[in-house]
Amino acid sequence: MIRKIVSMPGDGIGKTVLPEAIRVLNATGFKAEYINADIGWDFWCSEGNALPKRTIDLLQEHKIGLFGAITSKPKDDAVRELASELQNKGYVYFSPIVGLRQHFNLDICIRPCRSFKGNPLNFIRKDSRGGFTEPIVNTVIFRQNTEGMYGGVEWTNPPKNVREALETHPKMKIFADTPSEELAISTRIVTKKATERIFKAAFEFAKEFGYKNVTVCEKPNVLRETSGMYLKIARQTAKEYPDIKLLDTNIDAQMMWLTKNPEDYGIIVAENMFGDIISDGFAGLIGGLGFACSANIGKEVSVFEPTHGSAPKYQMLNPSIVNPIAMILSACMMLDHIGEKEKADKVRIAIADVVEEGKVRTYDMMKLRGGADVFSKGACTTQEMTDAIIAKL
Numbered sequence: 001m002i003r004k005i006v007s008m009p010g011d012g013i014g015k016t017v018l019p020e021a022i023r024v025l026n027a028t029g030f031k032a033e034y035i036n037a038d039i040g041w042d043f044w045c046s047e048g049n050a051l052p053k054r055t056i057d058l059l060q061e062h063k064i065g066l067f068g069a070i071t072s073k074p075k076d077d078a079v080r081e082l083a084s085e086l087q088n089k090g091y092v093y094f095s096p097i098v099g100l101r102q103h104f105n106l107d108i109c110i111r112p113c114r115s116f117k118g119n120p121l122n123f124i125r126k127d128s129r130g131g132f133t134e135p136i137v138n139t140v141i142f143r144q145n146t147e148g149m150y151g152g153v154e155w156t157n158p159p160k161n162v163r164e165a166l167e168t169h170p171k172m173k174i175f176a177d178t179p180s181e182e183l184a185i186s187t188r189i190v191t192k193k194a195t196e197r198i199f200k201a202a203f204e205f206a207k208e209f210g211y212k213n214v215t216v217c218e219k220p221n222v223l224r225e226t227s228g229m230y231l232k233i234a235r236q237t238a239k240e241y242p243d244i245k246l247l248d249t250n251i252d253a254q255m256m257w258l259t260k261n262p263e264d265y266g267i268i269v270a271e272n273m274f275g276d277i278i279s280d281g282f283a284g285l286i287g288g289l290g291f292a293c294s295a296n297i298g299k300e301v302s303v304f305e306p307t308h309g310s311a312p313k314y315q316m317l318n319p320s321i322v323n324p325i326a327m328i329l330s331a332c333m334m335l336d337h338i339g340e341k342e343k344a345d346k347v348r349i350a351i352a353d354v355v356e357e358g359k360v361r362t363y364d365m366m367k368l369r370g371g372a373d374v375f376s377k378g379a380c381t382t383q384e385m386t387d388a389i390i391a392k393l
């Protein structure tokens, strides 16, 4: 049986890096048919919908998606770029990747941050004797992807019944004299079910891939209810995994420790916003956006994407300068997910070889300013990086 995979390049450099990942997948001998699906800015402009129903239907049918990146713009700018016949018809722009996460309840976001030996972008640290050490970071962040601070339940000038409900809480007293028009409220809603699901997934991942600890990274001393629920469920879940140690850190302290002992952390679990923050922090230690991959896992459907966006300032450069590794590593996560871990490992080893050898480097790895002149300074093209990885395979 040939597996069908929904390919959603999206906008900007998404259109550049996704085909590169497919070239690598083909080179591993992985047999699949890639079905191109429409998503992103072009479809917002021409149809008033960046996430057409035909794309949702394809994902519903085939379950697995590869996604490049999309371009998002503020509400008013978005409306201005709509096709003239769609203007003033009440179309509202929403981010199609957020839409996908919500529609398919892709509640578990996995963001591995692993350093490759020899990457000039790796974090280094001064040691006590005035020398330097380069810690090998191998941390995987499990970010709750659908609720918490990014759940979208928020108001400026809250309706009367919302305000009245909030005023049943004694801590609202300090806002008693503030007019509603001057109040902005964002909620942090957390459910037991989703929290249990992410901890279960995190501990299972730790077990499968041999990680020694799982850290719950929250702030339960202040966010007593929501972070409190995370901590409680973390402790309950940990009981089922006696060989894996449960660590517990506060998000603020964790950001401080990020550069002190990042090699000590295996899996980290956090709510949506804290997971967003901590995963960017760790990604910075291992090479940044050119290396940061991710998976959005739901019960039925899963979508794999690099963390970076569409980098519009580089989309017109031909040949392309951007680093395809984040996208290729995301495709590896797809292979892991569908039971092709051996092929994924081969690709990861090939990437490690190319990075360590250091002959072929994209502009970001050379710490150059992006632009058409990077090639004359020794940077490789996007396609040359892929070629080098395939050659190692």
Ligand code: NAI
Pocket: 068, 069, 070, 071, 072, 073, 097, 289, 290, 307, 308, 309, 310, 311, 312, 313, 321, 322, 323, 324, 326, 364, 370
């Ligand atoms: P971005 O991630 O597109 O680019 C930021 C900078 O990071 C780039 O200018 C470039 O210097 C570097 N960069 C990104 N990807 C790279 C790669 N593969 N190789 C080398 N360098 C790379 O973020 P930005 O500029 O804030 O947003 C651009 C557009 O992308 C916006 O419309 C934004 O809404 C959207 N976006 C979409 C995301 C998604 O599709 N999931 C995520 C983040 C932003």
Ligand code: MG
Pocket: 276, 277, 280
């Ligand atoms: Mg982010």
